[in-house]
Amino acid sequence: xxxxxxxxxxxxxxxxxxxxxxxxxxxxxxxxxxxxxxxxxxxxxxxxxxxxxxxxxxxxxxxxxxxxxxxxxxxxxxxxxxxxxxxxxxxxxxxxxxxxxxxxxxxxxxxxxxxxx
Amino acid sequence: xxxxxxxxxxxxxxxxxxxxxxxxxxxxxxxxxxxxxxxxxxxxxxxxxxxxxxxxxxxxxxxxxxxxxxxxxxxxxxxxxxxxxxxxxxxxxxxxxxxxxxxxxxxxxxxxxx
Numbered sequence: 001x002x003x004x005x006x007x008x009x010x011x012x013x014x015x016x017x018x019x020x021x022x023x024x025x026x027x028x029x030x031x032x033x034x035x036x037x038x039x040x041x042x043x044x045x046x047x048x049x050x051x052x053x054x055x056x057x058x059x060x061x062x063x064x065x066x067x068x069x070x071x072x073x074x075x076x077x078x079x080x081x082x083x084x085x086x087x088x089x090x091x092x093x094x095x096x097x098x099x100x101x102x103x104x105x106x107x108x109x110x111x112x113x114x115x116x117x
Numbered sequence: 118x119x120x121x122x123x124x125x126x127x128x129x130x131x132x133x134x135x136x137x138x139x140x141x142x143x144x145x146x147x148x149x150x151x152x153x154x155x156x157x158x159x160x161x162x163x164x165x166x167x168x169x170x171x172x173x174x175x176x177x178x179x180x181x182x183x184x185x186x187x188x189x190x191x192x193x194x195x196x197x198x199x200x201x202x203x204x205x206x207x208x209x210x211x212x213x214x215x216x217x218x219x220x221x222x223x224x225x226x227x228x229x230x231x
Contacts, residue, residue, distance in 0.1 A: 006159075044222065045207060047219045050217060103213050104175065105150075110157075
């Protein structure tokens with residue numbers, strides 16, 4: 001079974017600074033998908049960014065980018081120019097593309113990000 | 118706007134009682150999921166369904182049951198056999214695998230014991 005590990009339960013960053021959240025995963029598959037979700041105090045789950053394992057290029061979405069290291073099974077999230085609205089719980093998630101698994105997601109434990117003004 | 122609607126937002130259960138959490142989606146997604154979230158933990162999969170009239174157990178299915186009679190609806194029943202039901206429950210839907218499309222989530226239901 002796949003596992004996802006987020007080793008930083010809490011992180012903090014100053015407004016306008018850059019912060020990196022770590023995520024590692026364990027899988028024997030060569031093709032899969034990785035996601036970062038954000039959960040603000042409202043408890044909504046919001047997709048931040050996604051990465052296909054077969055793509056070597058790191059995904060970027062505005063101020064959010066990833067550092068995907070396939071050999072190391074590492075998928076970190078970098079938030080640039082941090083804003084107060086970025087404060088949330090961030091979850092890393094893995095999805096196996098096998099059809100029999102029903103595109104189920106495996107989540108990490110989460111990292112609580114605080115943004116200080 | 119398309120989306121996922123979960124109801125109720127808050128739910129209280131008495132000892133020995135079964136309760137049902139509603140999840141409806143109008144995204145025309147085939148696959149639907151139920152997750153449980155406990156404080157300080159990530160989401161854990163309870164049940165999922167890839168198609169109408171079919172569903173599979175996730176990692177923590179004991180004490181829960183589901184049905185999938187319509188594409189739009191995937192209700193979750195928390196039975197009296199679930200001894201620790203207090204948690205936040207999230208429903209999600211997606212285009213089924215293989216796809217890089219993400220799962221879309223509802224706003225959740227918070228279940229507590231009276």
